Amino acid sequence: MSPPQPCQIRDSRAEDISAIALIYAREVETGVASFELVAPDVSEMARRREGLLADGLPHLVAEIDGHVAGYAYAGFYRPRRAYRFTVENSVYVAEWARRRGVAKMLMAELIARCEALGKRQMMAVISAGDASVALHAALGFAEVGRARAIGWKHERWIDVVTMQLTLGAGGECPPDASS
Template structure:
């Protein structure tokens, strides 16, 4: 089931996200976050009028996806950056795809024109997910992050929700 985030989801969101902070370069954060941190992030996304969705299975959070403003200047107001994280136990079960499809529908409803996704490289699973949903690679930034004693590249993928084939039926 996919639904809008609730404030009481913050501890589970922190649990999922902290796995990626501690175990991977999927995020460049290096210090685990608290439930209060996640609560503040939920409030910021909600306050910006953007969607934050969670997926659940057996009453347990299995992932989340949300969008934030890409840049603060007014001409960028129709562009967002998307984020999706899946509980490691739910990876490969379609959770990320389902979350992203619903997120893209919500963004289209909000008249978002462009969605950007930053992906640390290499990351074939995330690339496959984004490209399956209509995102295309538009940039690659070399050695812009330093985590776990190594330099990490970031690629950017872009989608135009209103121009994804068959959207919203397949989004």
Template sequence: MHAGHHRGQDGAPPAARLVDAVLLGGAPHDDGGRLLAALDRRQHAHTRALCLSGPVSLFLYFSIVKLAAMRNEHPVTAPGAVVRPATPADLKAVAEIFTHYVLHTVATFEETPPTVADWERRLADLTGRGLPFLVAESEGTVVGFAYAAPWRPKPAYRYTVEDTIYLAPEATGRGLGAALLGALVTESARAGARQMIAVVADTGSDASRALHRRFGFTDAGLLTEVGHKHGRRISTYLLQRSLG
């Protein structure tokens, strides 16, 4: 008998017993376990059967589970991290995070870092419109932020917003971008927005575009060489999703 098909005393292979443990309690403390635990447990009896034929089916099962969890927008967050509305006290950290991207990347087309006073005005403007401005906080430190702003100033665009999400460089890879985007989508819909646009530079943007696609965004177009920064010509991808 192959090791991958070994069965325990209950007749189920270790793979199936692992899935039982995850879906019925005691999820492993890793991304896969948290994604599995995010699923509706009523799916367990149906999907467990995919594990019974060994490791190939287990791979298929985990792929299906991961897609389902992403579609249902259950973000994986770092332990101890919270996403909450921004306050003026957060804006010094927000400014510091954004300054890194202004000075060292083409993720933003800003060339001069906004001051804390600029961020105070932006926070007041967005919250005054009822739009969300959120921060991710970990161990008492703001490590990321996200907000929704009007897509265009003309009044007929009033139900369409553009998202902005940035993480401190040391906070990437921990699920915080997903947590922020998931909360931003929810709060923007609650605020009455009906469409959300993401504008993503074509350089070093694979992770950002993949994250947006996880949350239901679809490609809406490519604007060729519309930006010029750090001596480079930059194109931008447009992604879009309905908020209901």
């Protein structure tokens, strides 16, 4: 038996959507990282991906031994135009691939891609708890807010932590005039 291959981070492809949908469905059904209560189907997940790509934003997967181990993407933080330099990240890892550094690798690449796009801030709205907060803190995010008992899922109240990471020049100077 050959040793496991290292994790490869790459752009997601249409053929990854079934695996992405399974990873997300498990989180929706058993976890608290998403406040959705019913997992979207494959066609809805494909629509969401296409929307992000149409906006020019990154949608990545981590692959180990030819299998999708996780995915991450950046979406606009809010729809109003003044927020166009701020993105919100999402990252999900398959249960079998957890505690292998997959989320950190996905996030590092996502951050780099967003900086390359000229984004200035990345927000994380975290409902999953300590592991996700620790991941984001390890990547340089700072907690900027906490909403207590804001979500009700799996018969319990869940807090949401908001964290922020400055990208590139952040708020130190105006963006390019063409933006």
